[in-house]
Amino acid sequence: MKTFLRAGALALALSAATAPAVLAQAAPPPAPTGADTLFKATTLNLSAYGETRVAPDMATITLGVMTEGKTAAEAMQANAARMAAVMASLRKAGIADRDIQTSNLNLNPQYRYQENQPPLLVGYQASNNVSVTVHDLKRLGAAVDASVSAGANQVNGIAFGLDDPTAAENAAREAAVKALAAKADLYARATGHRISRLVSLSEGGGYTPQPPMPMELFAMAAQAKDAGTSISGGELKVRIDISGLYELTR
Template identity: 55%
Template sequence: MTSKALALGVALAALTFAPAALAQSQPGGGGAPIVVQAVVDRPALTLAAHGEVKVAPDMATVNFGVVTEAPTAQEAMAQNAARMAEVTAALRRAGIDPRLVQTSGLNLSAQYDYVENNPPRLRGYQASNRVTVRVEDLARTGQVVDAVVAAGVNQIDGIGFGLKDPSAAENEARVLAVRALQEKAALYAQALGVPLGGIRNLTEGGGYVPRPPMPMYARTEMAADGMATSVAPGELTVRIDVTGVYDLQR
């Protein structure tokens, strides 16, 4: 083989095994060449699915308040403080740990009487102290409500139900979500008539969100003859959303 033929063979071999790239000279012939890389993406399938678990709540959150009115701001606040002290003592007697009681709002505002064609007339002051209580023994929720009302609470804003530890329910929902995603991916691949490859990417969304407090009238029934308030907690839904990207084999 001549040296010219050998050189040509080496050049052809280099072209065969080199990456798919083309070199173009810049206009005018000056400077470095511009490299255009030919990239062929693998076909992929992007899908979303979710898993849901129904679970009974094991705790409650009760929002209530004490509202007092008096001719002066000082009197309104003093009366409110005295009544809240009784409410706090009632919570302790009901077995509520102080760490589960949190002030959620404190307000003092002037109150006016409005008469047509007359300037507003100051009637007095209103003090409001709102508290959020976490009841970890769900069966005692109605008793706690009755205890604070008997101690002086005159405003109940709502009650919500939740989970002390949602991790078990979330993990169960995750398994269901991934199973649903796998089944959907297999179905699409079968419909397309191509083998399903491995999963390239997986992202998660959703998770446990405590149910917001609802008005008491929507959640409780006051029994007659002085019996305890009946509370119906129902059930909660824990949902996990997943999105996956699967390779499709050629």
């Protein structure tokens, strides 16, 4: 009798221990999340760009005056007098005050070096540079000529640009979207799919002002002496980069 009771108790204990495991196995799997659903979809991630070329309508030129003197005051006074003449010539050439901005002002001692001798101070060198924005490119050559004639002896570079790049950027955007759609259609057909929808679209790039181009002062001065400085703006390239995620279906 005792043996029977022990066996029955053991059977009940085993049944109770295994019941939760059976219930856990029977529980339904969790519903898929949005990320799981998106992962199961066939998608196409592509990038493309659009580009347009336009003529510049403005330019920025950096020019200046460098002078020397036996003392710092002498160098600075000579520089100030010559720069005042350069500024007056720019205004006379039709450049507004708001378009002339000081970009660099330096005063440096000048030394003579000899072997086995301490450096010998021989004077000072002063330099003053201004950035000049020209909104009418027809005035650009005349402005350069006038500044050189007035005493400018440094021309560091010229950069062409656009006063308002919006129209050029929008044209590049349209070209980029067309290129992206054509590329997506090609990939879809090549893999036996069709485009279901555009899931996302992102943009990068855009109009970037052109970096200054170096200019040789003496070559420009020689041209100015003969027939006036001739400067050509050429064309600017405006590029828009985009990326798109497409969902595909059979």
